[in-house]
Amino acid sequence: MRYSAFRIFREGLTGNKGWKPVWREPDPKPEYDIVIVGGGGHGLATAYYLAKEFGMRNIAVLEKGWIGSGNIGRNTTIIRSNYMLPGNEPFYEMSLKLWEGLEQDFNYNAMISQRSILNLFHSDAQRDAFVRRGNAMMLAGADAELADADQLRSELPFLDFDNARFPIKGGLYQRRGGTVRHDAVAWGYARGADSRGVDIIQNCEVTGFDIENGRCTGVQTSRGAIRAKKVAVCVAGSSGRVMEKAGMRLPIESHVLQAFVTEGLKPVIPGVITFGAGHFYVSQSDKGGLVFGGDLDGYNSYAQRGNLPVVEDVAEGGMAIMPMIGRARLLRSWGGIMDMSMDGSPFIDKTGVEGLYFNGGWCYGGFKATPASGFCYAHLLAKDEPHPTATQMRLDRFVAGNLIDEKGMGNQPNLH
Amino acid sequence: MIINHPLLGPRDAAEFIYLGDAALIDRPDWQAEDAMQQFHDYAYLRDNPAGPHQELWYHEQGDRSWLVVTRDTTTHDITDVQLARDVARSRGRDK
Numbered sequence: 001m002r003y004s005a006f007r008i009f010r011e012g013l014t015g016n017k018g019w020k021p022v023w024r025e026p027d028p029k030p031e032y033d034i035v036i037v038g039g040g041g042h043g044l045a046t047a048y049y050l051a052k053e054f055g056m057r058n059i060a061v062l063e064k065g066w067i068g069s070g071n072i073g074r075n076t077t078i079i080r081s082n083y084m085l086p087g088n089e090p091f092y093e094m095s096l097k098l099w100e101g102l103e104q105d106f107n108y109n110a111m112i113s114q115r116s117i118l119n120l121f122h123s124d125a126q127r128d129a130f131v132r133r134g135n136a137m138m139l140a141g142a143d144a145e146l147a148d149a150d151q152l153r154s155e156l157p158f159l160d161f162d163n164a165r166f167p168i169k170g171g172l173y174q175r176r177g178g179t180v181r182h183d184a185v186a187w188g189y190a191r192g193a194d195s196r197g198v199d200i201i202q203n204c205e206v207t208g209f210d211i212e213n214g215r216c217t218g219v220q221t222s223r224g225a226i227r228a229k230k231v232a233v234c235v236a237g238s239s240g241r242v243m244e245k246a247g248m249r250l251p252i253e254s255h256v257l258q259a260f261v262t263e264g265l266k267p268v269i270p271g272v273i274t275f276g277a278g279h280f281y282v283s284q285s286d287k288g289g290l291v292f293g294g295d296l297d298g299y300n301s302y303a304q305r306g307n308l309p310v311v312e313d314v315a316e317g318g319m320a321i322m323p324m325i326g327r328a329r330l331l332r333s334w335g336g337i338m339d340m341s342m343d344g345s346p347f348i349d350k351t352g353v354e355g356l357y358f359n360g361g362w363c364y365g366g367f368k369a370t371p372a373s374g375f376c377y378a379h380l381l382a383k384d385e386p387h388p389t390a391t392q393m394r395l396d397r398f399v400a401g402n403l404i405d406e407k408g409m410g411n412q413p414n415l416h
Numbered sequence: 417m418i419i420n421h422p423l424l425g426p427r428d429a430a431e432f433i434y435l436g437d438a439a440l441i442d443r444p445d446w447q448a449e450d451a452m453q454q455f456h457d458y459a460y461l462r463d464n465p466a467g468p469h470q471e472l473w474y475h476e477q478g479d480r481s482w483l484v485v486t487r488d489t490t491t492h493d494i495t496d497v498q499l500a501r502d503v504a505r506s507r508g509r510d511k
Contacts, residue, residue: 240464249461253436254489299434302466302490307417309430342460398460411459414434 003107022187023194028201028226032060034381035219035228037206037242038235039063041072041182041367042359044189044200045374046234046381048106051196053375054382059198060228061190062221064205068186071237074304074336075367076259076291078272078283080117080177081142084133087392087404088345089140092365094389095372096142096176102371108188110181111286116271117177118147118156120321122166126277130172137174145173158268158324166277166320177272179283185370209246209356216246216356232357232381236346237337239360241302246356251342251398253413256301256335257293257364258310262328264288273322280317282325290328292318296338296364298414306335338364344416345404348376348386349395357381358395363416419485420497424478431477437462438470438484441504466490472500 001007001020011018034050036043039061050056063069079099081092103110121127127146134144148170153161161168190200201223208220209231218227235242240254265288274281282292294314297306311333318325341347341361346369348359359377362369376387386393392404398411409415417429444454466489473483482500487493504511 238466240462241466244463244465249457249463251460251462253462253464254466299429299487300436300464300469300471300489301492303492307429307492309428399456413436 003109022191023200026199026201028060028062028204028221028223029199031218031227032199033058033228034230034232035059035226036061037219037231037233038070039067039190039200039202040070040234040236041068041186041189041370042236042373042377043234044068044186044193045370046232046359046377047193047198047200048189048196049375049378050382051193051198054378056382057197059193060226061193061198061200062204062206062219062226063200063202066202067190067200068183070235071336071338071366072182072186072370074259074334075182076281076283076293077179077182077285077367078117078177078281079112079180079368080174080272081368082117082119082133082137082144082172082174082177083406084136085404085406088406089136089142091372091376091389091393092369093137093140093142094375095369098371098375099180100176102188106188106192108184108191110184110188112178112180113286114176114178115283116173116175117274118171118173118271119274119276120168120171122169122277124169127169134172143174143176145175147171147173156270156273158322159273160321160323163320166275179272179285182367189374206242207245211246211353211356214352215354228355230355230357230381232359232377234359234377236339236360236362236366238302239339239358243358246351246353248351250360251395252339252361253300254302255296255298255338255340255414256303256306257296257338258306258314258333258335259291259293260311260314260333261285261289261291261331262325263331265290265328268324275317275321278317278320280314280321282318282322289331290325296340296414297335302337304335304337338362338366340413340416342398342411342413343403343405344407344409346373346393347395348373348380348390348393350380351395417492417494419473419483419494421475421478421483422497422499423481427475427478429473431475432473432483433476435472435474438472438500438503439463440472441484441500441507441509468495
C-alpha cells in the first residue's frame, strides 16, 4: 500500500477500514542468505538497502524484543553532519543527504525537520577550533556557517550571553541539521524491507553463533536454529554481550546516557542548540516538549537508567545557558546504553570469523548515522568490500594506530 | 551510587573518577615476544560484561586512593570494594 494524501482522503471517507498492518509477522525459515541480528534502526536500514539497492531478498532480521525497542526509541532525534576527520565526515554527510531524501524514498512520514543545529563557543581558541571544523565540513560537501554573538543575540535572545564562566562569543551553525521522528524511521525501514520480502522476526533472541573452522554458518535462537550464508550483527549497546557469544572481545565499553523531556510548551526554541562546554544540548519536539541531555554517567552500565549526579549536572548546564527553562517541569527521563568505542568512532567491518560481520561502536552518534550505516553495511554484506565512505571504520584500526579520534581523548571511552 | 570506601566508609560516587576495567592493573610484560599484541589488547580490548564487573575508581575529592569496586553493570549494585594497592599486591605486584 502506498501512502499519499489521496489515500488519507479516501480512507477518511470510507471509515478508515482499508489500512493494513505495515509488516508481516512470519515464522523463521530454516535458512537465509543473510541473517541480520538486531531489529533496530541500523538493522532495519541494512535490510532495506540490501533489498532495495543491492537486489537481495532472502534476508531475515532477528529482534530480541519488538523492532525499534532499543536506541532508536531512546535517543534525542538529532541529525547533523558536523564532524571533522576524513574517516568520519564524508560518511555523516552521506547520511544527512540520505535523510533529506528518506521520506520520498521509503514513502513514510518520518517528520524530518531541518531546523538547524548550533554549537556555541565561548573563547577565541574555541572559535578557532570551530572555524577549522566548519572548513572541514565544507570540504566534505556539508554546510557550515559561523555566527557571531550579535547575530545570535537577535536570533536566540533567551540565551545567557553574559554568563560569567561561559560568555557566548558565537556559534557554528549547520542549517541542514535538525530532528526526525525517531520511531517512524524504524517503522518506515521495516515496512520498506518487509514489502520487498525481508522476514522481520520479533521476539527472537540470538543465543549463540554456529562457528566451525573459523566460519560462521548460522545462529541459535530462542525460536530454533537458523542457517545463514552471512550473519550480520547490528546490536549497538549490547555488542559486548552478543559478540561474547562468538568468543570475541571488542574495543568497546557499554555506558549509559540519559535524556530528558519537559511538559509541552509553546514554540520557544527554533532549532537544536548545544552547549558543549556545559554538557547540555536541547531541542523542542513538535509536541512542544523540550528534549535535552548531557554527558554520559561515566561508568560501564547495561541498566538503561542513570543516576542523580548527572541529572543535576544536566539541569545546571541548562539553567546556566538558558535560564528561561527553569520554570518548565520535567516530564520524563530515561537512559540508553551506548557502545562507547576506544576512539569515539564506529565500526562497520568483517570480523576474524568468515561470514560474521559487525556493525557497532556508535557511541552517542548512532541515530543520525542510521541511513548511512544501513547503506554502508548493506554494501559490505553484498559486495564484501567497504563502502568508500566507511573504509576507515575497521575493527583492527587500533593495531596500526589509525584511530578516528575526533576529540583526541585516546582509549578512555567515557570521555568521548 | 554509594561506594563503601575501605578506609573512609560510605561515600557518594560523585566524589570519584571512573577509569574502567580493573584488568588495567595487570600491565603486560614489555619485554615479551608478543608485547605489541599484548599491549594492544591491554589498551583497547575489554570484556565489557553484563553482570558483575571489577573496575577502578579514583577518590579524587577524598583521600586520592584508587579502589577496585565490584559492581553489577545491570543493576549498579556494589558488592565489594578494596584498595587497588591491596589487589595489586595480592596479584604479585610490588606496589
